[in-house]
Amino acid sequence: MAGETILKVNNLKTSFATKAGRVQAVRGISFEVRKGEVLGIVGESGSGKSVASLSILRVLPDNATLSADSIDFGGQDLARLPKKEFRKIRGARISMIFQDPMTSLNPLMTAGRQVEESLLEHCPQMGRQAARRKVLELFGRVRMPDAESRYRAYPHELSGGMRQRVMIAMALSCDPELLIADEPTTALDVTIQGQILLLLKELRGAADLSVIFITHDLGVVAGICDRVLVMYGGLVMEEGLTGELFSRPAHPYTLGLLASVPRLDQPKDKRLRPIAGSPPDMLAPPAGCPFFPRCEWARNVCIDGRPECARLSPTHKSMCWLLQPDAPGEGNPFRKAGGAYAG
Amino acid sequence: MRADAAARNGGPARADAAARSGGPMRADAAVRDGGGPTRDGGNARAGDGPAMGDGPAMLEVRGLRQHFPVRKDGKKRFLKAVDGVDLEVRAGETFGLVGESGCGKSTLARSVIRIYEPTGGQVLVDGEDITHKPQKQLRPLRKKMQMIFQDPYSSLNSRMSVRDILMEPLIASHVGESAAQREEMAMRALARVGLMADAAGRYPHEFSGGQRQRVGIARALITRPKLVICDEAISALDVSIQAQVVNLLGEFQRELGLAYLFIAHDLSMVRYVSHRVGVMYLGRMAEVCGSEEIYANPLHPYTQALLESIPIPDPAVAAGARAARLEGEVPSPIDPPAGCHFHPRCPKAMSVCRQEEPAMREMGGDHCVRCHLYG
Numbered sequence: 001m002a003g004e005t006i007l008k009v010n011n012l013k014t015s016f017a018t019k020a021g022r023v024q025a026v027r028g029i030s031f032e033v034r035k036g037e038v039l040g041i042v043g044e045s046g047s048g049k050s051v052a053s054l055s056i057l058r059v060l061p062d063n064a065t066l067s068a069d070s071i072d073f074g075g076q077d078l079a080r081l082p083k084k085e086f087r088k089i090r091g092a093r094i095s096m097i098f099q100d101p102m103t104s105l106n107p108l109m110t111a112g113r114q115v116e117e118s119l120l121e122h123c124p125q126m127g128r129q130a131a132r133r134k135v136l137e138l139f140g141r142v143r144m145p146d147a148e149s150r151y152r153a154y155p156h157e158l159s160g161g162m163r164q165r166v167m168i169a170m171a172l173s174c175d176p177e178l179l180i181a182d183e184p185t186t187a188l189d190v191t192i193q194g195q196i197l198l199l200l201k202e203l204r205g206a207a208d209l210s211v212i213f214i215t216h217d218l219g220v221v222a223g224i225c226d227r228v229l230v231m232y233g234g235l236v237m238e239e240g241l242t243g244e245l246f247s248r249p250a251h252p253y254t255l256g257l258l259a260s261v262p263r264l265d266q267p268k269d270k271r272l273r274p275i276a277g278s279p280p281d282m283l284a285p286p287a288g289c290p291f292f293p294r295c296e297w298a299r300n301v302c303i304d305g306r307p308e309c310a311r312l313s314p315t316h317k318s319m320c321w322l323l324q325p326d327a328p329g330e331g332n333p334f335r336k337a338g339g340a341y342a343g
Numbered sequence: 344m345r346a347d348a349a350a351r352n353g354g355p356a357r358a359d360a361a362a363r364s365g366g367p368m369r370a371d372a373a374v375r376d377g378g379g380p381t382r383d384g385g386n387a388r389a390g391d392g393p394a395m396g397d398g399p400a401m402l403e404v405r406g407l408r409q410h411f412p413v414r415k416d417g418k419k420r421f422l423k424a425v426d427g428v429d430l431e432v433r434a435g436e437t438f439g440l441v442g443e444s445g446c447g448k449s450t451l452a453r454s455v456i457r458i459y460e461p462t463g464g465q466v467l468v469d470g471e472d473i474t475h476k477p478q479k480q481l482r483p484l485r486k487k488m489q490m491i492f493q494d495p496y497s498s499l500n501s502r503m504s505v506r507d508i509l510m511e512p513l514i515a516s517h518v519g520e521s522a523a524q525r526e527e528m529a530m531r532a533l534a535r536v537g538l539m540a541d542a543a544g545r546y547p548h549e550f551s552g553g554q555r556q557r558v559g560i561a562r563a564l565i566t567r568p569k570l571v572i573c574d575e576a577i578s579a580l581d582v583s584i585q586a587q588v589v590n591l592l593g594e595f596q597r598e599l600g601l602a603y604l605f606i607a608h609d610l611s612m613v614r615y616v617s618h619r620v621g622v623m624y625l626g627r628m629a630e631v632c633g634s635e636e637i638y639a640n641p642l643h644p645y646t647q648a649l650l651e652s653i654p655i656p657d658p659a660v661a662a663g664a665r666a667a668r669l670e671g672e673v674p675s676p677i678d679p680p681a682g683c684h685f686h687p688r689c690p691k692a693m694s695v696c697r698q699e700e701p702a703m704r705e706m707g708g709d710h711c712v713r714c715h716l717y718g
């Protein structure tokens with residue numbers, strides 16, 4: 001946990017110009033990742049998780065505008081790094097597993113060849129034979145069945161989970177320092193998912209790999225993440241150690257998230273409780289707390305102003321007015337009898 | 344205009360209205376205003392639907408085979424993606440299908456809706472044998488059966504706006520009397536999957552993964568089909584939207600007597616939505632039974648391994664290193680192991696398992712298992 005910081009994002013904002021107006025996908029987020037740490041990002045669909053990670057790697061579409069006070073990676077500011085310099089980092093020191101495997105795989109090239117090409121691009125001294133061996137070894141590590149014949153399969157001949165494993169193999173091929181994994185296991189069954197998580201844990205231990213792990217599976221979060229960011233409406237709503245987040249969730253959105261999951265240890269005759277209402281319109285996001293239209297505890301202050309950051313522990317932060325010392329005690333879900341939640 | 348449409352369509356756009364009027368959103372208002380005839384909602388679960396089990400079979404799959412020609416070691420071989428699967432889904436029923444990645448679930452789905460022509464066995468939809476029907480004759484059937492894909496990106500036409508994507512199936516199957524009416528249906532479908540009215544004018548690449556998947560769901564349900572195949576339809580959604588969509592699928596089921604073949608990896612969600620569950624392993628069905636039964640009394644060693652690997656959303660439990668339980672190489676569907684396909688990885692394998700292939704056995708109470716332990 002105590003490792004040095006390898007990535008520090010300061011006030012990142014990303015928006016898109018569209019016909020309907022400017023979509024403010026990420027509206028000023030800051031966080032850091034330490035060496036050998038797995039940082040989870042969870043949050044509402046459309047809250048900006050993918051856009052935030054694409055922004056770090058500057059792989060955004062042309063209609064995007066990015067600004068940041070800084071994105072510090074080992075002393076270099078990624079927000080200002082010239083394009084040419086960036087090529088030495090992207091895919092080499094920082095690699096990414098994209099959310100849509102089909103869009104990032106070339107349908108006309110065999111799976112093995114694609115991983116091989118990307119490997120050779122970053123390590124040209126390696127040579128074809130060695131690269132091929134390494135690809136097969138990687139396929140084995142990500143539990144690709146029949147690695148030899150999958151090497152020669154085209155993406156459409158692979159199952160959803162196999163495509164995802166090709167992406168994982170590609171992302172790990174250059175032994176990155178930081179891996180950004182956007183929903184890397186959604187297409188995998190639980191047994192293979194377990195093995196991939198184990199592989200990432202191994203790499204974290206042996207190679208000090210740091211991971212940003214975007215997922216909506218709270219079971220996966222509990223199993224692999226050291227710390228978690230909870231995003232909503234383009235902002236970070238809560239941040240804390242995984243244990244803190246599950247045992248003392250400190251944001252109404254996080255409460256809603258935890259309540260929406262069906263659990264095997266609960267009776268199933270219950271209707272699932274989704275968070276009522278819909279996410280904010282990112283063309284005109286609310287000025288105050290983005291969650292207020294759906295929050296059952298919202299007050300006037302929530303409508304007018306962005307919540308200030310409340311620190312519940314050195315590692316646990318929440319952006320909710322209910323956590324401020326002057327918040328009303330009555331009906332406050334975060335106020336225990338006889339005192340503030342924090343302390 | 345947007346606000347108007349939203350008000351007419353009710354549902355999720357209400358949050359917007361609430362935002363403008365400045366009041367906190369009442370928790371259940373949005374659900375009640377969802378526009379469905381089933382006021383109290385409901386979901387795709389046993390007990391809720393029409394009397395389960397005696398509805399007509401909407402989908403019957405008999406001995407289905409889908410073998411792909413491939414080359415291995417320079418020789419022409421067959422990859423047996425689906426190798427003799429039987430299943431039945433009745434009107435108003437949700438059949439959950441789970442199994443290891445690559446075991447043939449998506450292929451089964453594709454053969455059923457005839458993206459592929461099966462290489463063996465039979466597929467009957469609403470009593471009609473469609474196994475070898477030419478594509479032209481399948482067209483009228485397309486309205487009856489819809490599929491929601493695993494990969495929303497490749498299944499939505501990137502050059503069409505969401506409005507056109509939703510109106511296309513209506514035009515193709517002659518639903519709605521006028522363009523205006525079809526547009527209204529499209530807007531309503533959008534609202535029901537929790538998207539804002541302004542999504543109609545946008546293009547697939549302008550959405551997040553989960554939003555895109557909801558467009559695919561809206562499109563599949565808009566023609567009011569009878570059989571819907573959901574291939575990882577909700578895996579890309581965050582849990583709260585998953586819950587919304589699952590409740591929505593349930594409402595549609597009760598309203599239309601829909602049959603779902605629900606393919607997913609999330610076993611707690613599968614248990615939640617399904618009446619019956621089938622567990623596949625390497626192209627075959629290993630176990631089929633009621634959805635409570637499979638969790639309370641899993642019989643097949645593969646099912647047991649699967650259940651043990653479910654990640655628990657609780658770090659205290661997760662920390663107890665519930666590591667991967669299933670060891671061994673994932674076998675090849677080109678050269679499947681002899682005897683029971685599962686024997687090389689099975690902790691309970693006996694010598695008979697290495698030689699003889701187990702048959703599917705009835706264990707009573709609609710519980711079937713393919714394993715020598717029960718022979």
Ligand SMILES: Nc1ncnc2c1ncn2[C@@H]1O[C@H](COP(=O)(O)OP(=O)(O)OP(=O)(O)O)[C@@H](O)[C@H]1O
Pocket residue numbers: 016017018023024025043044045046047048049050051052061063099282548549550551552553554579580581
């Ligand atoms: N190219 C684009 N043009 C316009 N808007 C976009 C574009 N890409 C993303 N957006 C919008 O930016 C917002 C954030 O999207 P993002 O993909 O980061 O969501 P996400 O948190 O990853 O969601 P999910 O869990 O569904 O993947 C969404 O409202 C989305 O519609």
Ligand SMILES: Nc1ncnc2c1ncn2[C@@H]1O[C@H](COP(=O)(O)OP(=O)(O)OP(=O)(O)O)[C@@H](O)[C@H]1O
Pocket residue numbers: 156157158159160161162187188189411413422423424442443444445446447448449450451676
């Ligand atoms: N067009 C094809 N040609 C050759 N092989 C194929 C083709 N389509 C699928 N396969 C193979 O068939 C097997 C089953 O794939 P399928 O996509 O059905 O798996 P799945 O159960 O859906 O897996 P996942 O959970 O990963 O999506 C895999 O071994 C796959 O490589």
Ligand code: SF4
Pocket residue numbers: 643644645683684685686687689690691692693696701713714715716
């Ligand atoms: S038949 Fe034998 S090998 Fe197969 S699952 Fe049963 S015990 Fe295991």
Ligand SMILES: [Mg+2]
Pocket residue numbers: 049050051099182551552553
């Ligand atoms: Mg995303």
Ligand SMILES: [Mg+2]
Pocket residue numbers: 159160161448449450493574
């Ligand atoms: Mg699949």
